[in-house]
Amino acid sequence: MQKKEIKNIGLRVSPEIHKKLQYIARYEGRTINGQAYYLILSCIRDFEKEHGPITEDDLK
Numbered sequence: 001m002q003k004k005e006i007k008n009i010g011l012r013v014s015p016e017i018h019k020k021l022q023y024i025a026r027y028e029g030r031t032i033n034g035q036a037y038y039l040i041l042s043c044i045r046d047f048e049k050e051h052g053p054i055t056e057d058d059l060k
Contacts, residue, residue: 011036 013021018032025035048054 021035022032025032028035028038030038044054
């Protein structure tokens with residue numbers, strides 16, 4: 001079994017944004033981390049839909 005590499009990012013938000021994100025995450029049955037990850041993936045999908053897939057060459 002191959003171990004999955006996970007990168008950790010810190011995200012600073014105001015208390016108001018934190019409370020609102022927590023509310024939305026709870027409403028959708030996710031943790032705040034899960035909600036943030038969902039939103040990041042959604043952003044990537046939208047970007048690639050408009051601009052095409054991001055390739056390994058693009059990431060260099």
